[in-house]
Amino acid sequence: MMKKTKILIVDDEPQILRALRAGLIAQGYEVVSAADGEEALDKASAELPDAIFLDLNLPKKSGLEVCRELRKWSAAPIIVLSVRDSERDKVTALDLGADDYLTKPFGTDELLARLRVALRHAAAGEGTGEPVLRAGNITIDLARHVVERGGEEVHLTATEYNLLAYLATNAGRVLTHTQIMGHVWGAGYESETQNLRVYISQLRRKLDPDSLQPQMITTEPGIGYRFLIDE
Amino acid sequence: MKLRRFLPAEYRFRWINFLSAVCAVAVTTAVLSLFRNFLSSQVVALLYLLPVMLAATRWGLLPALAASLLSFFAFNFFFLFPTFTFAVGNTDELLALMIFLIVAVIISQAVTSANMHAIQAEAREREATTLYALSRALGEQAGLDETLATVTRMITEAFSIAGCEVLVGTENVMLQSRASFLAAFPLPADPLPAEKHAPGGKQMGIRGEAARLGPIRNLDIPLAARQAAVGVLRLYLREDDASPDATSMRLLTTFAAQAGLYLERSKLAREASRAQLLEESDRLKSALLSSVSHDLRTPLAAIKASATVLLQEDAALDAVTRTDLLSAINEETDRLNRLVGDLLDQSRIEAGALRLTLDWCDMDELIRAVVRRLASLLAVFLVRLQLPADLPLILADYVQVDRVISNLLENAIRFAPPGTAIDIAARAGAGELTVAVTNQGPAIPARLHPYLFDKFYRISEDRSPNMGTGLGLSICKGIVDAHGGRIWVESPVTGDSGTRFAFTLPLPDASGREKDLDDEKNQDTHRG
Numbered sequence: 001m002m003k004k005t006k007i008l009i010v011d012d013e014p015q016i017l018r019a020l021r022a023g024l025i026a027q028g029y030e031v032v033s034a035a036d037g038e039e040a041l042d043k044a045s046a047e048l049p050d051a052i053f054l055d056l057n058l059p060k061k062s063g064l065e066v067c068r069e070l071r072k073w074s075a076a077p078i079i080v081l082s083v084r085d086s087e088r089d090k091v092t093a094l095d096l097g098a099d100d101y102l103t104k105p106f107g108t109d110e111l112l113a114r115l116r117v118a119l120r121h122a123a124a125g126e127g128t129g130e131p132v133l134r135a136g137n138i139t140i141d142l143a144r145h146v147v148e149r150g151g152e153e154v155h156l157t158a159t160e161y162n163l164l165a166y167l168a169t170n171a172g173r174v175l176t177h178t179q180i181m182g183h184v185w186g187a188g189y190e191s192e193t194q195n196l197r198v199y200i201s202q203l204r205r206k207l208d209p210d211s212l213q214p215q216m217i218t219t220e221p222g223i224g225y226r227f228l229i230d231e
Numbered sequence: 232m233k234l235r236r237f238l239p240a241e242y243r244f245r246w247i248n249f250l251s252a253v254c255a256v257a258v259t260t261a262v263l264s265l266f267r268n269f270l271s272s273q274v275v276a277l278l279y280l281l282p283v284m285l286a287a288t289r290w291g292l293l294p295a296l297a298a299s300l301l302s303f304f305a306f307n308f309f310f311l312f313p314t315f316t317f318a319v320g321n322t323d324e325l326l327a328l329m330i331f332l333i334v335a336v337i338i339s340q341a342v343t344s345a346n347m348h349a350i351q352a353e354a355r356e357r358e359a360t361t362l363y364a365l366s367r368a369l370g371e372q373a374g375l376d377e378t379l380a381t382v383t384r385m386i387t388e389a390f391s392i393a394g395c396e397v398l399v400g401t402e403n404v405m406l407q408s409r410a411s412f413l414a415a416f417p418l419p420a421d422p423l424p425a426e427k428h429a430p431g432g433k434q435m436g437i438r439g440e441a442a443r444l445g446p447i448r449n450l451d452i453p454l455a456a457r458q459a460a461v462g463v464l465r466l467y468l469r470e471d472d473a474s475p476d477a478t479s480m481r482l483l484t485t486f487a488a489q490a491g492l493y494l495e496r497s498k499l500a501r502e503a504s505r506a507q508l509l510e511e512s513d514r515l516k517s518a519l520l521s522s523v524s525h526d527l528r529t530p531l532a533a534i535k536a537s538a539t540v541l542l543q544e545d546a547a548l549d550a551v552t553r554t555d556l557l558s559a560i561n562e563e564t565d566r567l568n569r570l571v572g573d574l575l576d577q578s579r580i581e582a583g584a585l586r587l588t589l590d591w592c593d594m595d596e597l598i599r600a601v602v603r604r605l606a607s608l609l610a611v612f613l614v615r616l617q618l619p620a621d622l623p624l625i626l627a628d629y630v631q632v633d634r635v636i637s638n639l640l641e642n643a644i645r646f647a648p649p650g651t652a653i654d655i656a657a658r659a660g661a662g663e664l665t666v667a668v669t670n671q672g673p674a675i676p677a678r679l680h681p682y683l684f685d686k687f688y689r690i691s692e693d694r695s696p697n698m699g700t701g702l703g704l705s706i707c708k709g710i711v712d713a714h715g716g717r718i719w720v721e722s723p724v725t726g727d728s729g730t731r732f733a734f735t736l737p738l739p740d741a742s743g744r745e746k747d748l749d750d751e752k753n754q755d756t757h758r759g
Contacts, residue, residue, distance in 0.1 A: 087588065087630065105568055107561070177590075194591040197624055201593050219600050221630045222588060 004030040005119065008049035010040040010066065011081065012059055016104075020053065023108040024115075037061025041069055049076055051118055053111075054098070056082040056089050064092055071097035077118035081106075087222035094176045094223070101174065101223070117172030133168045135216045135229045138207055140168050147207075154206055159184065163199050164207075167217060171229035174220050200225065248290035252298040255282035260305045267310065272324065275310045276331045283335045287342035295339030303332045358482050361389045365486050369493040379410030382490065386466070387412045390479070393447055394467040397454070399494060406463060413467075450474070452483050454491035461494045526570055530563035537563075573702040576634070577686055580709030587628040587713055594657050594664060595622050597629065601636045602655065608641070611649040617656035625664050626739045631710045635718075638703040639668040639732045646672035646730065659738060663716065667733035674723035675730055683720055684708040707734070 007029045009020050014035075021031045032047050034040040036059045044052065052070070056063035067078055077099040082090055090101045099118045102111060131143040137150045142165060147154045156164065162184045167175065177193050185192070200217060208215050218226050259282045263275055270278075279302040287295035304317070307328055312320045319325045368381045383395040394413035398406040447467050453460040464487045468474070475483060537556040541548070548556075579585050595618045602614060625632075636655075643653050647670035654669040675683070682688045686705035711718040711734045718734035 105564060194624060197591045197593045197596070201596060204596070215599075215603070219596060219629075221600075221633055222590075222628075 004028065005051070006030045006032065006047060006049045007115070008040070008043055008047060008052045009033045010035075010037075010043075010053065010058065010063070011055040012036060012057075013055075016055075016081075019108075020111070023111065027112060035059075037063070037066045040066050044070055044074060044076075048074075051077045051079065051115060051122070053079050053081055053102075053115075054093075056080055056086065056093060064089065064096065067093050067096045067098050075122065077122045079114055079118055091176050091178070091223055094174065095178055099173055121170070121173060133171065133229060135168070135171070135227070138216065140164065142169070149207060156203075156206065160199055160203055160206070164203055167225060167227035168229065171227045174224055174226045176224040178224075180224060248286075248294040249297055251290055252282070252286040252294035253301060255285050256298050256301040256305055258282075259302070260309055264309060270310075272306075272310055272327065276306060276327060279306050279331065280335060280338060283338055284342060287339045288346060292339060292343040295343060296336060299332060299335035299339055302335060303328065306331060354478065358478065361385070362482060362486060364389075366489055369489060375494075375497050376410060378493070380412065383410050383412035386464075386483075386486075387414050390466070390475070390483075392466055393469045396465045396467070397462060397490070398465060399454075399462040409462070452487045454494060455488045456491040456495035458495075461491050461498070464490060523570075523574065527567070530567040530570070533563040534560050534567075573706060576706045577702050577709070580706065580713070585631075585709060585713050587631060589626050589628060591624045592627045592629045592632060593622075593624055594618075594632075594666065597633055598636060598655055598657060598666070601633060601640060605637070605640055605644070608644050609653070612644065612647065613650070613652040615652055615654045617654065617658075619658060621659075622657055623659050623664065623738055625736050627714055627736055628710075631713075632736070635707045635710050635734060636666065636668070638707050639734075642703060642732065643668050643670035643672070643730070646670060648672065660735075663735040663737050665733055665735045667731050669724055669729060669731040671725075671729045673730075674728050675720065677722075680720055680722070684718070704732075707732075711736070 005028075007024055009017055009024075009031060010033070011017050011020070012035050017033050017035070021033065024031050032043055032049065034043045038060045040052075040054065040058070041061070043049075054063050054066060058066065061069075063080065063082075067080070070076075070078060078093075078097070080090060080093045080098045080101040081104060082093075082101065083104050094101065099121070100114050102114060131141065133140040133142065138154075139148045141147075145161060145165075147156055147161065147164065163180070166180065166183050177196060181192060181196055185195070200219075204215065204217055208217070216228055218228060220226055256279075259279060263270065263278060267275075283295055283298045283302060286298040307317055307319065308315060311324050311328065319328060365382060365385055368378060368385060371378060379397045383397055386392075386395040392414070394411065396411040397409050399409045400406040447469065450466040450468060452464045452466070454462040454464055464483070466475075466483075537559045541553065541556055576585075598616065598618060602609065602616070640653070640655070647653060651671040653671075655667070656669075657664065657666045659665075684704045684707070687701040688705075689701045708718050715737050716735040718732070720730065720732050722730040724731050
């Protein structure tokens, strides 16, 4: 029998734990839970979960602190749970190495989708996935550095291509402004969001002319961007 | 203290003044002795009035009288026959001598009293000026602490004392320093003097500071108000400062009474405005409660009803009904979530706690994101976007501006007949970017325009779930205001229908954006 994927849920609200546990077990996951920051670290080292849902507002040790500690030794994807209006904390958690976030209240469908993306990404590892990515009628050939829309080659500048390639190889995951700028422009340019806005807008014009349809590059308000790709 | 300052230094009682008077008489005697053979006794008598006059004008009454008496004896001793004796030869000369003494004494008194009157008049004038200046300082529309700081400075300067401090409080409450001034080195305009912040609560402060200049003593004058003293006006006197005389005390007491009334008035004003605020916030709270309790309870009631039906063990529910009930729970939860979000935003805006996270935002992107998110609601409308390609970036809080556009668009949808057009336009003007959302629904009467941005104001009495919380426009206004922009309504737009809500956001100064783009365009196109 195949080993079940093990998920650690960290939240101090028993009602949330109960609901998430039920939803995840119904989908065939194995679930362990922790109700505070210290227990979260104990459980993580004892159970070695494949993915972690981590509430940011925790007793004993804050979610951000847990995230930082975990990243010292664990590569398991972390999905942060938090309430609206805490964008700063979410960004901090993501920059500390969390993989994604969910804003409470959220639906189970959303939770499962994020979990699948995170697990898939963790399994593939950075940049070792498919050499050719597809999203709608767009094809990105990472090996040949060629981008096509409906079979037609799309001409991109070097920066536009680097930006698109970075977003696409992290498809489904949210990337913070800092992460994107650090990766595309290099260290020291993390604060120049002005440029990022302009390049994203150019990329969208070239790839997504009918911008009223759901886009490939979606804006995560106050956080960053997410590249959506066919599952 | 005060008079001491206003009188010529020579007019104060001093031995030097007597000595001067004696010298004056001696010099006169010496000079007259040189010319004794050319001067008649009458002329000598007249000339002896000179030192008396001098003493009277310069050194005061007692030295003048001393000069008179001394001149009397010198005249007799040196100039009246038989000379060098105090004997007088004849009655004429005795009479002349007596008249001289009387005239000298009268002159002394007349001159000094005239001088005194002039000085007193001057002192009273200064007194009036000082009181006027102090009263004016109290009357100025400056803040309490600023006013008190001015007052302490003025008193210190007007009375030439070491320092002055206003302490506020009654017997029941500890006196607390509100303002202080120290001659030579003013204290910082801190409502609490330094010692209050010092560790261990050591009472150093202005008194300690003043004491560094030499020994200091306090003089407390109560700040009397209508009901009771509201504090103390504390004067710091140097060791050699005389205590204030009756006139100065009268002046200080008058002033202290004025200051007391001022403090009482400002306290009453503060209490009044606080009471008004409380009353206002009470009124708002009850309005909020009555409006919100309905909005909060409705979705809760729906959720509770659906959940309890689903929990009934004996209920025979078909799959469709179950799904229906579960969808109801799901939708009502979203509605509740939106309402709670609106309430939180509104209270944050009201409390002035709305913190903007400014970052570069692409309005084009922002508007399209909102349109996409509301796509299901917009499906029955003709959505027209007017977004120029060269729209500049703005420095704004993305999440908050997103809320403004979402609220305006939701409103436009709510009041527009299906099948009509909804226009969303953005354009950059002088120093600002304008976004307008226009629908073709019924016009809003102009008399209602002023109330549209009030919280809980709803045009429609309809409170069905899709009618909003009555907070949308109020939140929009709060967010736009926080960005330094404007928001307004135009209705009707064409003919007698259509409503346009528009807002502006300030544009940052010319940015280096265009340049960056050109640099990039000049590079080779990347083709792999």
